[in-house]
Amino acid sequence: MLRNSxxxxxxxxxxxxxxxxxAAVHAAGARKPAxxxxxxxxxSPAASPESVGFDADRLAKLxxxxxxxxxxxxxxxxxxxxxxxxxxxEFKTYGKKSLATGxxxxxxxxxxxxxxxxxxxxxxxxxxxxxxxxxxxxxVTRFVPEFKTLKVMTGTDGNGxxxxxxxxxxxxxxxxxxxxxGFGYGLEDKHPVDKLYREKKVxxxxxxxxxxxxxxxxxxxxxxxxxxxxxxxxxxxxxxxxKISGQKFGDFLQQRVFGPLKMKDTxxxxxxxxxxxxxxxxxxxxxxxxxxxxRALFGNxxxxxxxxxxxxxxxxxxxxxxxxxxxxxxxIANKGELDGVRILSPASVExxxxxxxxxxxxxxxxxxxVARFNDAVGFGLDFMVVKDPRAAGTLEGRGTMSWGGAAxxxxxxxxxxxLIFVGMIQRMGGTGGDDLGGMARTLTYQALLHPEK
Numbered sequence: 224m225l226r227n228s229x230x231x232x233x234x235x236x237x238x239x240x241x242x243x244x245x246a247a248v249h250a251a252g253a254r255k256p257a258x259x260x261x262x263x264x265x266x267s268p269a270a271s272p273e274s275v276g277f278d279a280d281r282l283a284k285l286x287x288x289x290x291x292x293x294x295x296x297x298x299x300x301x302x303x304x305x306x307x308x309x310x311x312x313e314f315k316t317y318g319k320k321s322l323a324t325g326x327x328x329x330x331x332x333x334x335x336x337x338x339x340x341x342x343x344x345x346x347x348x349x350x351x352x353x354x355x356x357x358x359x360x361x362x363v364t365r366f367v368p369e370f371k372t373l374k375v376m377t378g379t380d381g382n383g384x385x386x387x388x389x390x391x392x393x394x395x396x397x398x399x400x401x402x403x404x405g406f407g408y409g410l411e412d413k414h415p416v417d418k419l420y421r422e423k424k425v426x427x428x429x430x431x432x433x434x435x436x437x438x439x440x441x442x443x444x445x446x447x448x449x450x451x452x453x454x455x456x457x458x459x460x461x462x463x464x465x466k467i468s469g470q471k472f473g474d475f476l477q478q479r480v481f482g483p484l485k486m487k488d489t490x491x492x493x494x495x496x497x498x499x500x501x502x503x504x505x506x507x508x509x510x511x512x513x514x515x516x517x518r519a520l521f522g523n524x525x526x527x528x529x530x531x532x533x534x535x536x537x538x539x540x541x542x543x544x545x546x547x548x549x550x551x552x553x554x555i556a557n558k559g560e561l562d563g564v565r566i567l568s569p570a571s572v573e574x575x576x577x578x579x580x581x582x583x584x585x586x587x588x589x590x591x592x593v594a595r596f597n598d599a600v601g602f603g604l605d606f607m608v609v610k611d612p613r614a615a616g617t618l619e620g621r622g623t624m625s626w627g628g629a630a631x632x633x634x635x636x637x638x639x640x641x642l643i644f645v646g647m648i649q650r651m652g653g654t655g656g657d658d659l660g661g662m663a664r665t666l667t668y669q670a671l672l673h674p675e676k
Contacts, residue, residue, distance in 0.1 A: 266306055266311050266549075266553060267309060267310050269306075269307070269310035269311060272312055272313070272670070273673075274310075275307040275308055275310055275312060276307065276676035277307075277312060277671055277673075281670035281672070282312070282313070282666075282667075284666050284669070284670070285305075285663065285667055285670065286315060288662055288666055289301055289646075289659070289663070292654070293317045296513065296514065296655075297655045297656055298505075298514075298649075298650050298654065299320070299321070299502075299503065299514065299648075300317055300318030300327075300328035301316070301317045301318060301328065301646065301647065301659075302314070302316050302317070302328060302332065302545040302645075302646070302647045303315050303644070303645070303646045303663065304545050304643075304646075305643075305644050305667060306549065306643050307640070307641060307642045308641050309557070309641075314330060316328040316329060320332045320500075320502035321502065321503040322503065326499075328502070329500070330544075331488070331500060331544055331546070332500055333488055333497060333501045333502065333544055334501075334502055334542060334544065334630070334649060335502075335542055335628070335630050335632075335649065336543045336548065336630075336647075338538065338539045338626060339541075339628045339632050340457075340540055341457045341539070341605045341626060342551075342555075342605050342606055342624075343476065343480060343537075343541065343551065344457050344461055344538070345400060345460070345575060345605025346566065346567065346605075347460075347461075347472075347475055347476055347480060347537075348400065348460050348463070348464060349575060350480075350566070353567065356467045357396055357463075357467065358396065359395065359397040359400075360395050361396045362392070362395060363394045363396060363398075363404070366467065367435060367462065369438075369439040370394070370435075370439055371393065372439070373390055373443055374388065374442040374443070375389070375405065375442055375443045375444075375445065376443065379415060390446065390447065391446050393447065394406075394448075399460060400460065400604040400605055401579045401602050401603065401604060401605075402452060402453055402454050402602065403450065403452075403581070404443070404447050404456050405443030405445045405446065405450070406438065406443060406452075406456050406459070407420045407441060407443075407454060408420060408455050409421045409425060410453070414444065416441060416443075416444050420441060423440065424437070425438055426455065426458065426534075427533075427534070428533070429533045430533065431458070431462040431534060431535065433534075434455075434462065438455065448584065449584055451580055451584055456538075457537050457538040457539075458536050458538040461537030464537070472537065479566075480551075481547075483564045484550050484551060484564065484566065485550060486547040486548075488542075488546075488547050489541060489542070489551075490542060491532050491536075491541060491542070492528050492529060492530055492532060492542065493528055493529055493542055495529075501528060501529070501542065503516060503649060504516075504517045504630050504650070505517055506518075506650065506652050507653070514650060514655075517650075517651045528542050539628065539629065544647075548634060548645050548647075549643060552634055552636050552643040553643055554566055555575075555624065555636050556636050556641060556643050558573075559571060574603075575604040575605065576603050576608050576622050576624050576638070577604075578602060578608055578610055579603060580596060597615075598610070598611070599611040599612070599614040599615035603624070606624040606626060607625050607626055608624055609621065609623040610622075618664060618665060618669065619637050619664055619668060620637040620638065620640040622638045622639055623636065623637045624636045629651060630648065630649045630650060631648040631649065631651075632646065632647045632649075633646045633659070633660035634646070635660075640671065640674050642667075644663060644664075644667060646660060646663055
């Protein structure tokens with residue numbers, strides 16, 4: 224397994240939007256009958272792909288491509304789950320969860336989901352929003368007074384020393400939920416602010432309060448609301464959940480989200496009884512051209528995820544299974560409810576699915592080099608949202624919500640076509656070929672020939 228057990232939240236979050244990293248090995252896709260998955264998922268099986276509008280022959284192209292990614296050594300193993308109208312069209316496993324042991328990928332394999340933690344944190348925030356505990360345009364300083372004296376970096380002088388100015392106003396809650404507040408992250412070290420995040424080890428703090436205190440000593444990248452930059456803002460949200468609720472962040476998630484949704488394997492670590500189910504994580508060795516055990520991310524040793532972390536990172540600290548995350552995605556697709564349990568109101572889900580990046584702040588890159596925000600694709604409350612899919616050059620439905628994780632996990636929720644998809648792999652730094660999340664979208668929708676069904 225991974226080496227260092229230090230809970231480095233920098234490993235927690237990374238970008239990798241939708242898009243699968245790769246690993247290695249030859250493995251055939253083992254089809255899991257939808258009916259066998261129905262009890263665990265709380266979803267009913269589809270009688271056939273055709274019964275929910277898919278052409279089975281065309282859908283086989285999706286399966287063949289994903290199996291090929293494993294057989295070609297791009298990823299060690301993978302799981303994919305596609306559901307429509309609350310019915311599982313197919314759940315498939317491919318390859319191995321560990322090349323060292325040869326253990327096969329299974330439907331209950333546990334994955335590090337990194338930034339796919341963010342929508343779950345956003346859901347916790349919206350639960351408190353519905354209780355009237357905060358409003359979108361509240362200043363963050365209402366809950367985090369430590370940020371009242373934040374400065375904004377405007378450049379550097381001839382000696383490379385940052386030039387600072389006062390904030391024109393504090394960031395709002397809307398802005399920390401849409402990465403428009405101006406915080407840095409430390410995922411790279413090119414920008415002076417990101418260098419400070421690394422130097423001060425913000426995401427490796429001993430608890431959320433220490434993370435806040437360290438963040439308060441670092442300037443913002445820009446004046447709040449004037450741009451978009453991927454950031455540590457979702458970790459700040461985790462602290463705010465604690466502050467408002469009076470509960471430890473992980474306890475709140477378990478009580479209000481994971482427990483009610485029967486997400487029995489989603490947590491900030493895999494306990495001893497589940498350790499054997501945690502998939503190995505890989506990265507490309509550029510010298511050999513092959514994947515090998517990953518040991519570091521963003522300049523920090525990877526944690527093991529086998530014991531409680533020092534800091535519960537809402538930005539990227541969770542582990543989960545394909546089934547668990549599909550339950551969450553189906554709840555969102557159902558406008559806030561699953562199996563008779565309501566987590567959010569339909570209006571709150573719609574709010575999360577509404578772009579909140581101001582038109583004047585739309586930028587050409589989301590900071591990861593993967594997604595492009597413009598009039599067709601924006602960002603809501605802890606989700607990327609597709610406003611005009613055809614203008615964006617994609618086949619998904621209007622209003623599709625998505626994100627991904629550093630180790631290549633991805634998902635999307637399509638309210639127009641009432642469809643969810645969850646893909647899980649464990650490879651850092653890209654898939655060694657076409658983006659798996661993007662390919663999954665294309666190959667899924669080319670098989671959806673009767674969306675009216």
